[in-house]
Amino acid sequence: MTKTIQNPREVYGRTLVELGEANPNIVVLEADLGKSTMTCYFEQKFPKRFFEMGIGEANMTSFAGGLSLTGKVPFTNSFAVFAAGRAYDQIRMGICISSLNVKIVGSSAGLSDYGDGASHQTFDDVAIMRVLPHMTVLVPADANEVRKMAAYLAGSQGPAYLRISRNDMEDVTAPDTPFEIGKPVVLREGSDFAIFAMGAMVAKALEAAERLNREGISARVVNVSTLKPVDEAALLALGQGMKGLVTAEEHSLIGGLGSLLAFVFRGSGIPMDCIGITDEFGQSAQSYEELLHAYGLTAKHIAEAVLALSRVGHP
Amino acid sequence: MKQTRDLEELKRLAGVVRTHIVKMVGVGQKGHIGGSCSAADLVTALYFAKMRIDPLNPQWPDRDRFLLSKGHSGLVQYACLAELGFFPKTELARIKTLGAVLQGHPEVHRVPGVEATTGSLGQGISIACGMAAGLKLDGRSSRVYCILGDGELGEGQVWEAAHAASFYKLDNLVAILDSNGLMTNGPITQRYNTTPHDEKFRAFGWHVMEVNGHDMAAILEVLDAADGFPGKPKLILARTVKSKGISFAENRPEFHNGIMNADQFAQALRELEHQAVPA
Numbered sequence: 001m002t003k004t005i006q007n008p009r010e011v012y013g014r015t016l017v018e019l020g021e022a023n024p025n026i027v028v029l030e031a032d033l034g035k036s037t038m039t040c041y042f043e044q045k046f047p048k049r050f051f052e053m054g055i056g057e058a059n060m061t062s063f064a065g066g067l068s069l070t071g072k073v074p075f076t077n078s079f080a081v082f083a084a085g086r087a088y089d090q091i092r093m094g095i096c097i098s099s100l101n102v103k104i105v106g107s108s109a110g111l112s113d114y115g116d117g118a119s120h121q122t123f124d125d126v127a128i129m130r131v132l133p134h135m136t137v138l139v140p141a142d143a144n145e146v147r148k149m150a151a152y153l154a155g156s157q158g159p160a161y162l163r164i165s166r167n168d169m170e171d172v173t174a175p176d177t178p179f180e181i182g183k184p185v186v187l188r189e190g191s192d193f194a195i196f197a198m199g200a201m202v203a204k205a206l207e208a209a210e211r212l213n214r215e216g217i218s219a220r221v222v223n224v225s226t227l228k229p230v231d232e233a234a235l236l237a238l239g240q241g242m243k244g245l246v247t248a249e250e251h252s253l254i255g256g257l258g259s260l261l262a263f264v265f266r267g268s269g270i271p272m273d274c275i276g277i278t279d280e281f282g283q284s285a286q287s288y289e290e291l292l293h294a295y296g297l298t299a300k301h302i303a304e305a306v307l308a309l310s311r312v313g314h315p
Numbered sequence: 316m317k318q319t320r321d322l323e324e325l326k327r328l329a330g331v332v333r334t335h336i337v338k339m340v341g342v343g344q345k346g347h348i349g350g351s352c353s354a355a356d357l358v359t360a361l362y363f364a365k366m367r368i369d370p371l372n373p374q375w376p377d378r379d380r381f382l383l384s385k386g387h388s389g390l391v392q393y394a395c396l397a398e399l400g401f402f403p404k405t406e407l408a409r410i411k412t413l414g415a416v417l418q419g420h421p422e423v424h425r426v427p428g429v430e431a432t433t434g435s436l437g438q439g440i441s442i443a444c445g446m447a448a449g450l451k452l453d454g455r456s457s458r459v460y461c462i463l464g465d466g467e468l469g470e471g472q473v474w475e476a477a478h479a480a481s482f483y484k485l486d487n488l489v490a491i492l493d494s495n496g497l498m499t500n501g502p503i504t505q506r507y508n509t510t511p512h513d514e515k516f517r518a519f520g521w522h523v524m525e526v527n528g529h530d531m532a533a534i535l536e537v538l539d540a541a542d543g544f545p546g547k548p549k550l551i552l553a554r555t556v557k558s559k560g561i562s563f564a565e566n567r568p569e570f571h572n573g574i575m576n577a578d579q580f581a582q583a584l585r586e587l588e589h590q591a592v593p594a
Contacts, residue, residue, distance in 0.1 A: 027452070051448070051483075059441045059475030066445020069423065069431060070453065074445075090472075093435040094442055098423045 004171040006143035008164050009107060013038025015147045016075065017045050019154040026154060027067055029053050029060050029076045036166070037077040037107040061087035061104070065094040068101045073154060079113065080106025080122040080163060084129055092132055095159050099134040103153045105162045110199065110250035111295065112166035114288045121282030126198075127255025129161040130228050136160035136181070137227040141202035142169045145225055148179035156181075163199065167288050170203045172223065182231045184238055190220035193306050194242045196235070198224050198257045200292075201248035201275070207299035208248075212306055219306055224257055235264050244309030248275040248302050250292070271312050273305045316370075316399050318363050325531050328398070329359040330587050333560045335394035337583045339410050339417075342575060348564055349571045351390040353495040353528070353555040354462055360534040361460055361491075362395040370400040373427045379457050380430045380446055384439025384473075385464035385493065386420040387572070392429065393417050401428035437470025439463075440490060444480050447488040447548075458542075461490045466498035468509040474519070480548035481520025488548045489541045490521075493528065495557040499571045516550040528553030560587060 020026045020042055029051045034040040043050040051067075053060035057078050064074035076083060083106040084091070095102045106125050113120045129137045136158060140146045146164060153160050172187055187202065188209050197205035202223045209219040222238050239245050245265060249257040258274030265272060277295050285291040292298060319325060332355050340346030358381075362368070366379040383392050390410075397404045402416065410417040416426055420434030430446070433439040443461035450457045467473060480488055498506050509515075513523045522544040526537040534553075541549045557571070558564035561583045564573065575583065 027449075048452070053479060054475075054482075056472075056475035056478070058437075058472045059444075059479055062438045062441030062472070063445035063448070063476070063479060065438075066431070066442040066447070067449040069442070069446055070449030072449050072452070089435050090438055090441075094432060094438045098425070098432040 005168045006171065007168050008140065008143045008146045009036070009038045009166060011143040011146050012105070012150060012164055013041040015150045016042045019151060020046050020049065023073065023154060025071060025073045027051065027072045027074050029064050029074055031055055031057050031060050031078040031082065033078055033107070036079070037105065039077045057082045057086045058090050061090035061102070062094045064102045065100045073101060073103070075103045075105055077105045077107060079120060080109035080125045081120055083107070084125040084161060085122065088128055091159070096132045096134045099158050101157050101159070103160050103162065105164060107164045108166040109163045110165060111282055111291045112288055114285045114291045117284040118281035123251040123277050123282070124255070125161070125163060126227055126251050130255060134159055135228060139163045139199045139225055139227055141199060141223045141225050142171045142173055144171055144173045144175045145179065149225070152179055152181060165200055169200060172202050172206060182226045182229050184231065184234055185223045186220060186238065187223050188219070188221040190218040192218045192242065193244050193246065193309065194220040194222060194239045195246045195248060195302060195306065196222045196224050196257065196261055197248040198227065198251070200250050201297060204297065204299045205248050205302055208302035208306065211299060211303045215307070217306065217310060227257065227260065230260065230264070232264050235261065236268070239265055239268065239270060242270060244271040244273070244306065244312070246273050246275060246302060246305045246309065248297070250277070250297055252277050252279070254279060271309050273309060275302050275305055320364055320535070322531050325359060325363055328363050329356045329531070330560070331398060332359050332391060332394040334584060334587045335397065335407055336390045337561070337580065337587065339390050339393065339407055340575060342577050342580045345572050345574050347387045347390060347572050348561065348575070349497065349557040349573065350385060350388040350464060350493065350495065352559045352561060353557045354388055354391050354493045355559065356529045356531060357462065357491055357493065357534060357553055358391045358395055360531060360538060362399060364535055365538045366460065367457070368399070370428070373401060377455055377457055380443070380459045382431045382439045382443045382446070382459065382461040383421055383433055384443070384461050385436065385467050386433030386439065388462070389417070389419070389421045392421060393426070396426070396428040402426065436464070436467040437472035440473055441476040441479070443488060443490070444476050444483070444485055447480070447485040448483055450487060451485070457487065459488045461488065463490055463492050465492060465494045465496065465503055465509070465512065468512060469507055477516065477519040477521065484546050485548045486545050489538070489551065490548065491551045491553055493555050494552055495555045497557045497566070497568050497571065499568065501568050513552050520547065521550045522547040523550045523552060525552045525554070528555035529559055562586060
């Protein structure tokens with residue numbers, strides 16, 4: 001079977017145009033990165049509904065709040081580090097306290113901006129968005145999910161954060177299956193262990209499951225693309241009865257998917273390990289894959305974590 | 316309560332608003348007396364004379380909008396909204412109690428008539444800009460009025476918003492600078508000097524006007540003048556006195572978020588009852 005590769009930014013930019021055609025209230029705000037976030041397509045198509053806000057993410061975010069209070073559906077765009085980090089207080093006070101209908105899109109998230117180093121690499125964004133009451137947090141596993149999530153956000157009410165990678169992603173979901181908010185989705189069945197992954201690590205988890213299968217270990221792979229709101233019962237059901245659980249995320253181990261699952265499974269007694277970024281900053285590299293490897297975010301690392309759990313109690 | 320252009324009535328209403336402010340602060344509890352009273356004449360003029368609003372229909376799409384970027388002065392807005400009938404006056408006595416509608420800082424969707432959540436300084440003016448842009452997109456003639464504090468001008472976001480307002484030609488936006496000259500711990504010119512405010516806003520592309528922020532006739536005049544000047548956002552630089560109308564608190568930084576004892580509380584109410592606040 002051939003792999004389908006798509007660029008999530010490209011798909012996001014095209015999707016915004018489609019959404020803008022269907023809903024005249026959709027407006028797009030950009031902080032001088034439109035050719036990276038790909039809001040340039042929306043600008044071309046709907047110049048009056050596109051707001052270049054200059055390099056001023058704080059003002060962009062509050063401005064979007066004001067637009068939403070007149071009935072518009074604003075999408076704010078920047079690199080994740082600025083969209084979520086620099087504008088944190090604007091998101092917290094002006095938008096989340098009163099649950100304004102603003103969609104914050106953090107692009108070039110995780111390690112995907114591999115060349116730019118620690119200042120631009122974002123793996124605290126899910127943590128700081130997840131901690132905000134009223135916030136929805138979405139981490140697409142592929143470009144198909146980007147398209148579906150953007151459409152979902154355009155039709156939903158309330159603040160939301162959508163995390164988008166800079167790099168091409170392999171399709172791991174089907175283009176036509178519906179996106180259901182909050183629902184973890186099994187992408188590969190397995191009976192011994194469960195791997196819960198988000199974002200780019202979902203593809204790595206599927207690869208890990210294939211490796212494990214060759215060693216006689218059956219691993220279920222779950223795509224957790226809604227980090228908030230969480231369907232705890234659904235997550236528990238997917239881990240229940242397993243010999244062990246592994247989480248995998250391109251994010252800090254503090255406040256991301258691993259933290260979430262450790263909380264959800266806190267009373268289960270099921271052995272668990274978490275693959276993610278330890279308490280450190282990023283750095284420049286020559287390629288995305290090189291950086292993922294350096295930070296231990298590969299299929300091999302996931303498979304080894306599962307194998308280590310399989311040896312628990314069997315020295 | 317109906318709106319009016321009668322100057323004597325507006326002055327009386329400003330006294331009523333200040334009395335509500337003092338009562339909301341009460342005895343022995345901290346409250347933002349200073350900035351609420353310095354803005355009282357300006358906010359009274361907006362709510363009771365200038366703005367197109369309908370207390371019975373707070374969501375009327377063609378209403379003018381009022382935003383308090385200096386959200387800590389929420390008392391003055393609450394007083395006006397209650398007096399106009401946006402919500403029962405009984406809510407004023409419940410302010411800052413557990414579960415109350417009226418929080419320490421204003422919250423939209425919680426308080427009828429409040430248009431934006433503010434409190435973290437610098438954000439309200441950006442929200443006002445976005446609102447003004449949204450109203451323009453819809454072709455509405457509504458105006459957006461936004462009160463800024465002078466201490467607030469230390470927030471860089473104010474100047475980001477100032478750029479955006481002139482770049483997008485938000486001539487339906489009128490910002491009013493409550494220039495009482497005091498920040499929490501003393502005079503702005505000594506503690507952290509952000510002046511000259513008029514020249515800075517002009518340089519950012521705004522039309523700037525000045526007014527004595529306690530002269531009701533002059534306030535109405537400048538608000539009407541601010542309807543003009545197409546293509547530019549307007550800034551009204553209002554010279555005000557912190558805690559205006561309460562003699563022992565006027566111009567005293569400790570009443571920014573001050574506490575009144577029982578004697579002070581009684582004196583404040585007496586002063587507001589027995590004399591019109593002079594301009």
